[in-house]
Amino acid sequence: MLRDIDRVLIDRQQIASRVQEVARTITHEICGGDDPALVEDHEVTLVPILTGSVIFLADLMRHLPLRMRIRLISVSSYPGTSTTSKGVTIQSSLDSLGQDLQGQHVLLIDDILDSGRTLHAVRELLLQRNPAWVRTCVLLRKLRPEAMAFPVDYVCFDIPDDFVVGYGLDFDGYYRNLPEIVTLKPQVIENWSTRTPTGKPGSPA
Ligand code: IMP
Numbered sequence: 001m002l003r004d005i006d007r008v009l010i011d012r013q014q015i016a017s018r019v020q021e022v023a024r025t026i027t028h029e030i031c032g033g034d035d036p037a038l039v040e041d042h043e044v045t046l047v048p049i050l051t052g053s054v055i056f057l058a059d060l061m062r063h064l065p066l067r068m069r070i071r072l073i074s075v076s077s078y079p080g081t082s083t084t085s086k087g088v089t090i091q092s093s094l095d096s097l098g099q100d101l102q103g104q105h106v107l108l109i110d111d112i113l114d115s116g117r118t119l120h121a122v123r124e125l126l127l128q129r130n131p132a133w134v135r136t137c138v139l140l141r142k143l144r145p146e147a148m149a150f151p152v153d154y155v156c157f158d159i160p161d162d163f164v165v166g167y168g169l170d171f172d173g174y175y176r177n178l179p180e181i182v183t184l185k186p187q188v189i190e191n192w193s194t195r196t197p198t199g200k201p202g203s204p205a
């Protein structure tokens with residue numbers, strides 16, 4: 001797996017300190033400050049978009065000191081070996097989760113903002129439930145016009161418009177466990193269909 005990495009874009013120290021910084025900003029905005037008495041009086045519902053946001057969620061939530069619940073939502077837009085968006089499919093909706101979001105503070109969390117279609121679709125679903133406050137938070141935003149034009153409240157990092165994996169982001173379901181944000185060697189993606197479990201190209205049939 002490690003030999004498939006082309007370049008490390010963001011290392012674990014950079015991620016850790018930025019996630020902590022963004023968590024502080026979010027806490028401050030929801031609670032109106034970080035005084036413990038203020039923090040005790042507030043509550044938030046986190047809505048992470050599966051599966052890519054799981055590691056970001058785990059780190060971010062441990063830096064949010066207020067009372068919280070989590071409601072998961074599952075969306076697919078890069079099925080299998082796609083490296084470009086194939087349109088948004090919501091696989092589990094908030095209805096099936098039975099969560100009443102009316103009057104709640106809701107923080108929508110995703111791994112990466114690319115075309116903005118995923119966040120747009122999920123945000124619309126959330127707004128139908130009349131929450132008091134909705135904000136969106138992403139780990140990464142690609143430096144491309146659609147992403148930069150999309151209204152998002154908290155962005156940890158802006159990155160070049162490349163396909164990236166690691167820290168929750170995948171290629172065909174793999175590489176989520178890499179602790180850094182990396183690009184893959186082009187030949188890994190090109191030869192993917194002929195790989196073996198060891199990652200080596202298979203012998204021709
Ligand atoms: P959007 O709907 O085009 O904004 O795409 C967002 C979703 O596509 C993210 O939640 C990711 O799951 C996936 N995605 C977009 N870019 C990448 C990438 O570079 N690597 C891995 N997944 C990506």
Ligand code: MG
Nearest residue numbers: 049050051052
């Ligand atoms: Mg995703």
